[in-house]
Amino acid sequence: MSVVSFSKQGNIGLISIDNPPVNALSQAVRAGLRDAVAQGLADESVAALVLWCEGRTFIAGADIREFGKPMQPPDLPAVTKSMEDARKPIIAAIHGTALGGGLEVALACHFRIALPTAKVGLPEVKLGIIPGCGGTQRLPRLIGVKGALDMIVSGEHVAATKAHVLGVIDEIVEGDLKAQAIAYAQRLAAERRAPRRVSEARAKTESPGFFDEYRKSIAKKSRGFLAPFRAIDAVQAAAELPFDAGMKREREIFAELVASPQSKAQRHVFFAEREVAKIPGLPPDVKPRDVKSVGIIGAGTMGGGIAMCFANAGLPVKLLEMNRENLERGLNTIRKNYANTVSKGSLKQEEMDQRMALLAPTLSYDDFKDVDLVIEAAFEDMGIKKEIFAKLDAVCKPGAVLASNTSYLDINEIAASTKRAGDVMGMHFFSPANVMKLLENVRGAKTAPDVYATAMEVGKKIRKVPVLVGVCHGFVGNRMLAKRSRECGFMLEEGALPQQIDKVLYDFGFPMGPFAVSDLAGLDVGWRNRKSIFDKLSPREQANNILDQICDLGRYGQKTGAGFYKYDEKRNPTPDPLIEELIIKHSRERGIARRRVGDQEILERALYSMINEGARILAEGIAARPLDIDIVWIYGYGFPVYRGGPMFYADQIGLKTIYEAILKYQKQVGEEYWRPAPLLEKLAKQGKGFYSEA
Ligand code: 3HC
Numbered sequence: 001m002s003v004v005s006f007s008k009q010g011n012i013g014l015i016s017i018d019n020p021p022v023n024a025l026s027q028a029v030r031a032g033l034r035d036a037v038a039q040g041l042a043d044e045s046v047a048a049l050v051l052w053c054e055g056r057t058f059i060a061g062a063d064i065r066e067f068g069k070p071m072q073p074p075d076l077p078a079v080t081k082s083m084e085d086a087r088k089p090i091i092a093a094i095h096g097t098a099l100g101g102g103l104e105v106a107l108a109c110h111f112r113i114a115l116p117t118a119k120v121g122l123p124e125v126k127l128g129i130i131p132g133c134g135g136t137q138r139l140p141r142l143i144g145v146k147g148a149l150d151m152i153v154s155g156e157h158v159a160a161t162k163a164h165v166l167g168v169i170d171e172i173v174e175g176d177l178k179a180q181a182i183a184y185a186q187r188l189a190a191e192r193r194a195p196r197r198v199s200e201a202r203a204k205t206e207s208p209g210f211f212d213e214y215r216k217s218i219a220k221k222s223r224g225f226l227a228p229f230r231a232i233d234a235v236q237a238a239a240e241l242p243f244d245a246g247m248k249r250e251r252e253i254f255a256e257l258v259a260s261p262q263s264k265a266q267r268h269v270f271f272a273e274r275e276v277a278k279i280p281g282l283p284p285d286v287k288p289r290d291v292k293s294v295g296i297i298g299a300g301t302m303g304g305g306i307a308m309c310f311a312n313a314g315l316p317v318k319l320l321e322m323n324r325e326n327l328e329r330g331l332n333t334i335r336k337n338y339a340n341t342v343s344k345g346s347l348k349q350e351e352m353d354q355r356m357a358l359l360a361p362t363l364s365y366d367d368f369k370d371v372d373l374v375i376e377a378a379f380e381d382m383g384i385k386k387e388i389f390a391k392l393d394a395v396c397k398p399g400a401v402l403a404s405n406t407s408y409l410d411i412n413e414i415a416a417s418t419k420r421a422g423d424v425m426g427m428h429f430f431s432p433a434n435v436m437k438l439l440e441n442v443r444g445a446k447t448a449p450d451v452y453a454t455a456m457e458v459g460k461k462i463r464k465v466p467v468l469v470g471v472c473h474g475f476v477g478n479r480m481l482a483k484r485s486r487e488c489g490f491m492l493e494e495g496a497l498p499q500q501i502d503k504v505l506y507d508f509g510f511p512m513g514p515f516a517v518s519d520l521a522g523l524d525v526g527w528r529n530r531k532s533i534f535d536k537l538s539p540r541e542q543a544n545n546i547l548d549q550i551c552d553l554g555r556y557g558q559k560t561g562a563g564f565y566k567y568d569e570k571r572n573p574t575p576d577p578l579i580e581e582l583i584i585k586h587s588r589e590r591g592i593a594r595r596r597v598g599d600q601e602i603l604e605r606a607l608y609s610m611i612n613e614g615a616r617i618l619a620e621g622i623a624a625r626p627l628d629i630d631i632v633w634i635y636g637y638g639f640p641v642y643r644g645g646p647m648f649y650a651d652q653i654g655l656k657t658i659y660e661a662i663l664k665y666q667k668q669v670g671e672e673y674w675r676p677a678p679l680l681e682k683l684a685k686q687g688k689g690f691y692s693e694a
Contacts, residue, residue: 294375501514
């Protein structure tokens with residue numbers, strides 16, 4: 001069966017694309033489209049053509065899997081040129097999503113109609129590229145430079161109804177799209193309407209300086225990314241050059257970006273995001289359990305945020321606290337959060353009311369007897385957790401999934417406090433839980449497959465990116481983070497200052513440096529954790545008590561107006577000479593001669609320490625694949641998307657280079673801190689990467 005077919009309905013030629021799952025423009029589709037258009041044009045009995053797609057969507061773009069491989073003809077610009085140049089009108093009939101190359105094909109058609117549920121967009125920047133088939137040249141000619149830039153630079157999908165107002169879509173139709181499109185084409189044919197070519201229009205030039213202003217307006221949000229800025233260059237070409245010259249410019253920029261490391265990384269993330277949801281080795285007959293109601297223990301910052309996630313997804317939540325006061329406080333915080341969103345116009349008052357109505361406060365475990373899933377978000381203390389799980393075991397119905405939101409503690413030990421370890425697992429949310437996308441789902445040694453399948457399914461339902469990991473101290477994210485924190489702490493005593501380390505990691509692409517993050521999270525959090533594991537720390541780690549000294553001064557970070565930095569009333573940080581003095585004094589007292597720690601050393605020690613730990617995590621099976629680790633770091637810790645995550649980044653640097661650096665730091669910092677992970681060593685010696693092993 002061909003992926004593109006041509007048929008006739010009276011005097012209308014119907015071109016149908018059928019290339020599941022998303023009708024991507026693979027080589028076969030491009031060739032089929034070219035041939036079908038030629039057939040329709042050659043047939044004298046055909047007055048107009050309709051392009052429509054089978055299945056769930058219109059063309060969702062170029063076939064991303066073909067990027068980075070040699071181009072197989074015909075190329076898309078040639079196909080779309082033949083469509084736009086056609087002497088008979090072509091109508092694109094859009095349902096689902098017309099994205100990227102899909103919208104570009106539609107823009108090369110002469111008319112566009114869509115169902116109200118459809119969406120259109122040019123999301124190429126999210127893959128580190130720009131539209132490569134006239135999107136940057138036709139869209140500004142069709143809807144104006146500003147509207148086109150907003151769509152292309154953000155990459156966001158736009159609802160068909162809005163696209164209609166913008167002028168992308170000519171008509172919104174209801175009901176049977178194919179029949180409507182044929183009727184539309186018949187009307188055009190009857191009226192003898194000539195093809196309307198977008199390329200013949202002019203992109204209205206905006207005021208002088210407009211493009212520079214636009215660049216400035218995205219500077220902060222798009223920091224580090226190449227594609228959004230290059231997209232502006234391409235749209236500027238549409239405003240300043242004739243169509244053909246603009247197309248050439250667009251193609252050059254597209255080719256340059258497709259070959260860039262950023263695009264390679266962003267394409268990797270696109271597929272990793274989808275792959276991460278698939279659980280390796282899960283038997284196909286395992287079905288997730290039904291989750292229609294949820295119980296949450298603890299209405300503090302975490303519990304409250306988690307409750308919001310479920311209410312946002314329309315699920316009723318029973319929210320349990322130890323006393324009325326905590327409960328009131330928790331509910332008030334949730335109410336305030338929602339009210340804030342309402343005041344910004346991103347949520348309607350009725351929606352807020354509906355969500356609040358889904359939250360049922362309670363002081364009694366008995367109210368949990370019918371819920372399908374419980375998430376415990378109480379204090380991080382094993383004794384408390386065990387008590388709670390024993391109570392849940394006594395109260396909850398058989399088959400309820402019992403999850404802990406712990407960020408460090410041993411899920412197996414928690415599970416052992418129940419008689420149903422198979423139903424117990426970790427569901428580790430990240431703060432603020434209603435905002436952060438990552439959900440680390442932790443399966444214990446005895447967790448039943450349908451239980452962790454349920455947690456993955458629930459994660460998707462509440463619009464998180466769930467990643468399945470195994471049990472160890474800190475799981476994937478915090479375990480790797482601990483290594484980075486240790487090295488950053490060491491570098492402070494050796495000669496670096498917080499602002500230098502923060503700048504290096506900020507410039508690498510993290511939204512904030514590690515010390516600024518600690519100030520944001522509250523230094524008391526890390527301090528408490530340090531105290532709880534103090535006996536397990538090495539003598540050097542124990543003696544490196546800069547954090548203790550800062551906390552002893554009552555400086556807990558942003559919330560107290562000072563931590564590693566001092567903060568003004570708007571919470572803007574400035575380096576504090578007092579902290580610099582404290583650190584220098586600390587080094588002196590510890591007998592460490594301070595030296596200039598270079599930026600490259602900072603970067604390597606911060607990142608390679610994490611990557612080395614990532615290799616151990618992989619070898620131990622705590623993460624099933626390198627992509628699980630990459631997704632944890634991108635969605636939980638702000639690892640720059642355009643670097644693909646720590647394991648992908650490691651492969652780009654080369655494991656041999658990293659291995660050699662580890663040996664160098666082993667000599668410099670100490671054997672106990674810098675021992676190459678056996679997997680990393682093995683791959684480095686074989687000249688392989690984490691992904692070549694996968
Ligand atoms: N190329 C190749 N495969 C694609 C693809 C594409 N453009 N879009 C989706 N897929 C694959 C996914 O990898 C997934 O594969 P899997 O089942 O093996 O995991 C499958 O199609 C289904 O995708 P989703 O799971 O994402 O399905 P959803 O229904 O949730 O979402 C979608 C559908 C909104 C279309 C989403 O897939 C999407 O956003 N796709 C990418 C759209 C895009 O970026 N288009 C631009 C491409 S670049 C381009 O066109 C360049 C041009 O300017 C020349």
